[in-house]
Amino acid sequence: MFVTSSIAGQDGYMELQQLRYVIAVAETNSFTRAAERCLVVQSALSHQIARLERELGARLFERTSRRVRLTAAGAAFLPAARLCLDAAERAAAEAAAAVGEVRGRLAVGLIATVAAVDIPGALRDFHQQYPHVRISLRVGASEELVEQVKEGAIEVAFLGLPTTARLHGVNAHELARDRLVAVVAPDHPLAGETTTDLRRLSSEVFVDLPAGTAGRAQSDLAFSAAGLSRDVAFEVTSAYLVARLAAEGLGIAMLPAAYVPQLTDVTTIEVADAAARVEYVIWSRYTRTPAASAFLTILDIPAEEQDN
CATH class of the missing domain: 1.10.10.10 (Winged helix-like DNA-binding domain superfamily/Winged helix DNA-binding domain)
Known part of the structure; x- marks a missing residue:
């Protein structure tokens, strides 16, 4: 409009x-x-x-x-x-x-590894119910999406954060908790194992997201808490590239367990002391458009929680 x-x-x-x-x-x-x-x-x-x-x-x-x-x-x-x-x-x-019609825009942000919500399906349902709303979608890092919600650049965002992370300046609803698993090429020596641990993995070369991002912090914090260091030789900006490089045997990766079933040409291994992460949906603490409220309702976020 x-x-x-x-x-x-x-x-x-x-x-x-x-x-x-x-x-x-x-x-x-x-x-x-x-x-x-x-x-x-x-x-x-x-x-x-x-x-x-x-x-x-x-x-x-x-x-x-x-x-x-x-x-x-x-x-x-x-x-x-x-x-x-x-x-x-x-x-x-x-x-x-005010007269019962939802219009305007709905700008949604997400990280690529969101698994707790079927984002395309939710947006389809929203579009069918509110065809006059202009929908846009942006993929980015969790910390960037938080700032964009604060600034009003996007209305709703889906994040993945370490369990120790705390959100400030936005309203948030926890969607799910998940653990990271090791992702290796099918011919990697670890591929035949059903479980491993951080100490064993610390001797490997890693593929991961850039240092300083929330996705990277999940693994960094886990290795640090265990008193271990690791060699991250490949830093890329998408989970897809992380998985592709691991599939080619250039390094191993750690990705959310709920996300990896959609990957091909890799083997996953449980990590006994792996980091956990929390998926959230967040929205502005101060202003919420009618379209954002309607989308949160489609996600089954209770109205009283939306008003926090």
């Missing part, structure tokens, strides 16, 4: 559509891709941004034949533009909700 009202400026009127165009160019670094995203011809988008720049008395973008980037004025303008557009769309969604 698009809101097309105008906001009075010093010398004219700033249209919400212009804000949408500016945000699209800033996010794509391209007038062409921004026009495609906004479903307009490039000349119309460029004209509206140029008009806005004249009203503001400042250039928002530096344009060359090779790239487009924000000017200092554009970088200062962008956060407020996002807030303004979000507020306008939220106002329209709240008005629709």
Whole structure:
């Protein structure tokens, strides 16, 4: 749903559509891709941004034949533009909700190894029930998703965290607890074992997520608590690549037990003293759109818990 009202400026009127165009160019670094995203011809988008720049008395973008980037004025303008557009769309969604219709947007974030919820199935059910809501999906690291929920960039996120982690500044509902298992190539010497332990694994070369991420911390904390160190030779940003490198015999990995059944060409082994993790769904502590409330209801999050 698009809101097309105008906001009075010093010398004219700033249209919400212009804000949408500016945000699209800033996010794509391209007038062409921004026009495609906004479903307009490039000349119309460029004209509206140029008009806005004249009203503001400042250039928002530096344009060359090779790239487009924000000017200092554009970088200062962008956060407020996002807030303004979000507020306008939220106002329209709240008005629709008051007469029983859920509209607006639902931005969902998740880590790739979420196993407690069938995310595609939940989004399908939501779309069938609320077809006027614009759904978007982002995959990222747990710590990044927490910040995006706090900032209002996404409404709902699915995380996996060590059992020792504490969430601050968001509402959270625990979905499931799970343990990590070792993932090795089928011809690895450990492949014939049914169980192992961290001490045995500490002599292996590892494939893992980047240091500092919540997914990596689960294993790092377990080895540290056991007084052990390990060699992480391969750091990649997705669980899929972690599993693929392990399948090729380049190292071993540790991944959530509930996630690994969907993997192929690898063998999994229980780890007696493995780390545990908790899967959560989180949402904003301060503002919740009608679409976010409806999605949480589809996930069977009780209404009283949503109001915490």
